[in-house]
Amino acid sequence: xxxxxxxxxxxxxxxxxxxxxxxxxxxxxxxxxxxxxxxxxxxxxxxxxxxxxxxxxxxxxxxxxxxxxxxxxxxxxxxxxxxxxxxxxxxxxxxxxxxxxxxxxxxxxxxxxxxxxxxxxxxxxxxxxxxxxxxxxxxxxxxxxxxxxxxxxxxxxxxxxxxxxxxxxxxxxxxxxxxxxxxxxxxxxxxxxxxxxxxxxxxxxxxxxxxxxxxxxxxxxxxxxxxxxxxxxxxxxxxxxxxxxxxxxxxxxxxxxxxxxxxxxxxxxxxxxxxxxxxxxxxxxxxxxxxxxxxxxxxxxxxxxxxxxxxxxxxxxxxxxxxxxxxxxxxxxxxxxxxxxxxxxxxxxxxxxxxxxxxxxxxxxxxxxxxxxxxxxxxxxxxxxxxxxxxxxxxxxxxxxxxxxxxxxxxxxxxxxxxxxxxxxxxxxxxxxx
Amino acid sequence: xxxxxxxxxxxxxxxxxxxxxxxxxxxxxxxxxxxxxxxxxxxxxxxxxxxxxxxxxxxxxxxxxxxxxxxxxxxxxxxxxxxxxxxxxxxxxxxxxxxxxxxxxxxxxxxxxxxxxxxxxxxxxxxxxxxxxxxxxxxxxxx
Numbered sequence: 001x002x003x004x005x006x007x008x009x010x011x012x013x014x015x016x017x018x019x020x021x022x023x024x025x026x027x028x029x030x031x032x033x034x035x036x037x038x039x040x041x042x043x044x045x046x047x048x049x050x051x052x053x054x055x056x057x058x059x060x061x062x063x064x065x066x067x068x069x070x071x072x073x074x075x076x077x078x079x080x081x082x083x084x085x086x087x088x089x090x091x092x093x094x095x096x097x098x099x100x101x102x103x104x105x106x107x108x109x110x111x112x113x114x115x116x117x118x119x120x121x122x123x124x125x126x127x128x129x130x131x132x133x134x135x136x137x138x139x140x141x142x143x144x145x146x147x148x149x150x151x152x153x154x155x156x157x158x159x160x161x162x163x164x165x166x167x168x169x170x171x172x173x174x175x176x177x178x179x180x181x182x183x184x185x186x187x188x189x190x191x192x193x194x195x196x197x198x199x200x201x202x203x204x205x206x207x208x209x210x211x212x213x214x215x216x217x218x219x220x221x222x223x224x225x226x227x228x229x230x231x232x233x234x235x236x237x238x239x240x241x242x243x244x245x246x247x248x249x250x251x252x253x254x255x256x257x258x259x260x261x262x263x264x265x266x267x268x269x270x271x272x273x274x275x276x277x278x279x280x281x282x283x284x285x286x287x288x289x290x291x292x293x294x295x296x297x298x299x300x301x302x303x304x305x306x307x308x309x310x311x312x313x314x315x316x317x318x319x320x321x322x323x324x325x326x327x328x329x330x331x332x333x334x335x336x337x338x339x340x341x342x343x344x345x346x347x348x349x350x351x352x353x354x355x356x357x358x359x360x361x362x363x364x365x366x367x368x369x370x371x372x373x374x375x376x377x378x379x380x381x382x383x384x385x386x387x388x389x390x391x392x393x394x395x396x397x398x399x400x401x402x403x404x405x406x407x408x409x410x411x412x413x414x415x416x417x418x419x420x421x422x423x424x425x426x427x428x429x430x431x432x433x434x
Numbered sequence: 435x436x437x438x439x440x441x442x443x444x445x446x447x448x449x450x451x452x453x454x455x456x457x458x459x460x461x462x463x464x465x466x467x468x469x470x471x472x473x474x475x476x477x478x479x480x481x482x483x484x485x486x487x488x489x490x491x492x493x494x495x496x497x498x499x500x501x502x503x504x505x506x507x508x509x510x511x512x513x514x515x516x517x518x519x520x521x522x523x524x525x526x527x528x529x530x531x532x533x534x535x536x537x538x539x540x541x542x543x544x545x546x547x548x549x550x551x552x553x554x555x556x557x558x559x560x561x562x563x564x565x566x567x568x569x570x571x572x573x574x575x576x577x
Contacts, residue, residue: 375443380499382441382550383532384471384478391475409475412445414497 003314005114005121005153009260010315017316021263022055024288029053029062032294035080038073039296059263059286060274064297070100070239079103081292091139092238102238103292109148111289115244115258116149122249122313123207123232125179127154132177134168134186135212137161141242142212146181149244155179162186162420165193173202180208184215184223185423188354191226205229211236211243213423214323214341218348233322239298240285246320251312254319261289264320265297266306277306283320331360331426333367336404340425346397347373350390355416362430369406371398374413436504436554437571438486442479443499446472454479454498461492466574467548469535482548484575506554507569508547508561512538517547520566527560529553539577546574
């Protein structure tokens with residue numbers, strides 16, 4: 001069984017990698033300067049000419065771009081090739097504002113698919129596997145990305161898309177799916193359903209590749225235990241390509257960035273200063289292989305850490321820690337930064353499953369946070385004192401984790417709507433309230 | 435002798451309690467006694483029914499979180515001071531009462547107190563020794 005999809009790129013020395021990155025960076029900068037007026041303006045304003053970028057050491061001379069730039073440039077402003085060279089678009093969900101549309105040439109699609117293939121092989125996938133893709137297909141990159149990656153590996157690909165859980169499980173049983181690809185919240189829901197219907201013994205899954213949502217280590221262990229699989233994290237964003245920008249190996253200690261295509265940097269989000277490996281800050285990506293929609297120094301708003309620590313899997317690709325959450329997911333409650341994944345950690349440690357919802361509101365000029373969480377049959381007691389004790393325990397642990405008071409509401413099992421794609425974890429009712 | 439009590443988790447939202455009670459009724463199970471403990475968010479409905487197993491099956495299938503546990507049906511005279519006497523016995527015996535609820539039997543000059551304690555045997559021994567009777571499940575179910 002092949003251990004790597006692209007052994008050369010995945011295991012090359014740092015010097016080789018930097019040489020490759022330098023060549024591709026110089027080419028990309030010239031390409032966008034020549035073809036994208038928006039970039040030309042940004043670079044001219046910053047006083048940087050394409051000739052100033054001679055190697056990866058000059059990366060920090062380039063201007064940043066943000067999601068706002070992409071919105072300003074919507075739809076064609078960032079396109080770097082003639083439209084007739086493009087074969088595909090994908091789009092963000094647009095929940096945080098105007099949609100972003102990303103364009104791909106056939107080469108860009110192939111490159112993206114290969115990045116996903118690396119992730120599948122890292123999860124133990126071969127052409128003998130049955131890859132069950134339950135990410136949404138369509139504008140969302142999850143389905144198309146893993147679908148393409150699975151094709152590159154030569155696995156039998158089940159383009160399930162999301163939804164229709166009963167049919168998902170039927171196919172999983174009948175066609176003996178071995179690798180499940182979906183959001184972690186949907187994996188948890190599938191696991192719950194498989195247990196309830198007593199089909200745990202009928203499924204052949206060995207691995208799962210879960211991403212597109214922030215999820216905790218506790219949730220990983222829960223899913224692994226419930227489905228009897230190894231669960232691998234995968235990371236990506238539409239602006240940079242889609243899933244497969246980085247992926248986990250069997251060590252499960254962070255995701256290897258496909259840095260031969262996407263150069264990561266960590267910056268201080270306030271000053272823009274580049275931080276050394278190991279320091280926490282905002283993740284920034286520069287795509288150096290893509291043609292249609294290459295982004296220079298794109299600020300992801302994800303907060304995380306990079307590490308060059310040697311990995312037992314043999315890959316030399318730099319690793320990024322699981323982001324604490326996209327800053328789009330981050331809530332600011334009474335001035336405190338709160339990531340839903342922190343709350344999930346507390347809940348799972350208290351014996352709950354990851355069926356919860358956060359409701360943020362503003363009452364009398366002050367923010368309130370309600371955590372609605374489903375009780376499990378095991379924790380139910382006829383003694384109200386015991387139930388309230390549980391409630392208080394969670395509130396106490398949330399208080400010490402977050403530093404703010406949350407009101408925990410215990411609700412009945414199955415009363416929180418299950419998601420088939422990205423879970424709707426947060427309902428923010430503060431809009432416009434003083 | 436201790437008897438079965440069903441507890442059901444009920445969210446504190448309009449229409450939730452009635453759903454549970456209707457489900458029990460639709461199964462042809464008769465309620466004998468009932469109490470609700472409530473907090474701001476949820477309630478715990480506790481019921482004594484004539485067919486606990488059937489009620490458990492029905493409610494579990496309907497997706498409710500239900501538990502069965504043992505409670506003591508203490509039989510006392512329906513006269514002033516009778517409940518106090520029974521509780522004094524338990525208190526003197528060092529038995530903590532978690533909660534209780536009572537109902538009067540029609541036709542008879544009797545009341546039943548459903549008592550939830552940690553140690554049913556200890557409570558039963560103390561009460562019987564003081565001449566206070568514990569009802570049987572048959573007595574309660576046929577009421």
